[in-house]
Amino acid sequence: MATEKKENKKLSPYQEEVLKCAKEVKEYKVVAEANVVAIFFKQPELILDYPMQLEDFTENTWRVYWQIANDIIVIEKKSVLDDMTVGLYLEKHPKLKAKYDEYGGYETIDKAKEYVNVNNISGYVNELYKWKTVLELLKNGFPVQNRIKEFCDMSLDEIYEEYEAILNHIFINAEDDVKSYSLADGIYDLIDELDEGLAVGLPYNNMDILNKETGGQLPGNITLIGGLSNMGKTTLTRSMLIPSTVKYGERLVICVNEEGKKKWQRELLVWVANNIYKQDLQKFVVRDGKYSSETKELLHKCADWIVEKSENNMLTIIPFKRYKTQKFIRVLKKYANLGVKYFILDTYKADSGSRSDKMWLDMQQNMVDIYDTVKCKEEGGLEVHVAITFQLAKSSARQRFYSQDNIGMAKSIVDPSSTCLMLRDVFEDEYTGAKNALKVFRFDGKNNKSKIPVKLDPDKHYQLIFICKNREGAASSIQIVCEHDMSRKLLKEVGFTSGSVDF
DSSP states (O other): OOOOOOOOOOOOHHHHHHHHHHHHHHHHHHHHHHHHHHHHHHSTTHHHHSOOOGGGOOSHHHHHHHHHHHIIIIISOOSOOOHHHHHHHHTTOHHHHHHHHHTTHHHHHHHHHTTOOGGGHHHHHHHHHHHHHHHHHHHTTOOOGGGHHHHHTSOHHHHHHHHHHHHHHHHHTTSTTOOOOOTTTTHHHHHHHHHTTTTSOBOOTTOHHHHHHHOSBOTTOEEEEEEOTTSSHHHHHHHHHHHHHHHTTOOEEEEESSSOHHHHHHHHHHHHHHHTSOOOOOHHHHHHOOOOHHHHHHHHHHHHHHHHHTGGGSEEEEEOSSOOHHHHHHHHHHHHTTTOOEEEEEOOOOOTTOOSTTHHHHHHHHHHHHHHHHSOGGGTSOOOEEEEEEEOOGGGGGOSSOOGGGGOTTGGGGTTOSEEEEEEEOOGGGSTTSTTOOOEEEEOTTTSOSEEEEOOOTTSOEEEEEEEEETTSOOSSOEEEEEEETTTTEEEEEEEEOOOTTO
């Protein structure tokens, strides 16, 4: 049977270029190999200080001489590498002796020893490894063909650091959650976006000072609203957020784990009556029933408004029978993918069934998980805003000034948030004319520079909002004073204060 001749496979231009480059690199490397081996023969104990392998050498001549030196000094534990010692060793290794003789025997290494300086051993070894590394780069397809002359003036460490930085950049940008950019990227586009107000979030209703200080409800962020039990944090949240989402045509999803759907509906009926239709309707009237015809007509009118504003699921409420953070995160993902950008979680607490000693740590981690879900899209999040109510430590009841210390053991839940607000009633001795009267001011509506004193009416109910954290401005420098009729769901800012004499 006839056999076909095996044709030589023609190399591509790229392969030819790589082979040419490898040949050039080997020419540089063989000089380093000769110098290293010559020093080992000149001062044999150095081979113990610079342990190497046969694979480190490319040129077969210096592979042979290194193998002889290594076997005599390292394996046989001799101390000299003179002509006689080498000859005696080679008598036991005829194949190695044949190559040794082919390459000139001891005369070759004796001449090489004349040209090397033992003090340069570290430099020669580094040079050898440098060119070995360049050959590996070529072998693995790195485009270094045009850089050989540059490498002559670079150390192994410099080459390594350069390619390490390149590879780190490539692989870190291959991960979904880590990207690097030049700080100048898109800077002019950003100015146009800021000019359009894209760094300002949905405003809090009737809260001009708070909006100016915090920038409103900016998607990609968390706003925490803390207060003692029955202090009105849920009412405050409802009054600040629902009107704005309705006014600007945004959809709102409300997740609750303490008050159910009917309680929220009842509270919303009162809010609509007083805020939309300006009718005096108190919550106890709605609660107690046995309505007059006028009251029932008003309630139906309020219900009609709620139905109208709830079209296309503008207002959605989701009661949790058993709260778990991951369940809330699933809600965030579901509705964010349906276009919802604003959420309320009322109230944040430990996961249902949590009894571990690490409950507070779990709460802190759960808040991080929520933030990772809501943060900006460029950071891998959904870019939505969530307002979260939470309860302050009971020791806050008689404190005048609130800070993150009022949260208690889980105070680190504040860390992922952009804004943290805390709420308390104005004490009786803080009203105008009382012992610890607050100095309350509002800005002149014309230029917002002149401060006008504000008197607190003893017949009205006021609350203080502490800005305990604020990524968009100052925190804790002023407190916002609100008139808050919790029975009628009426809320409005009246001014700001820096505190009473006891702050």
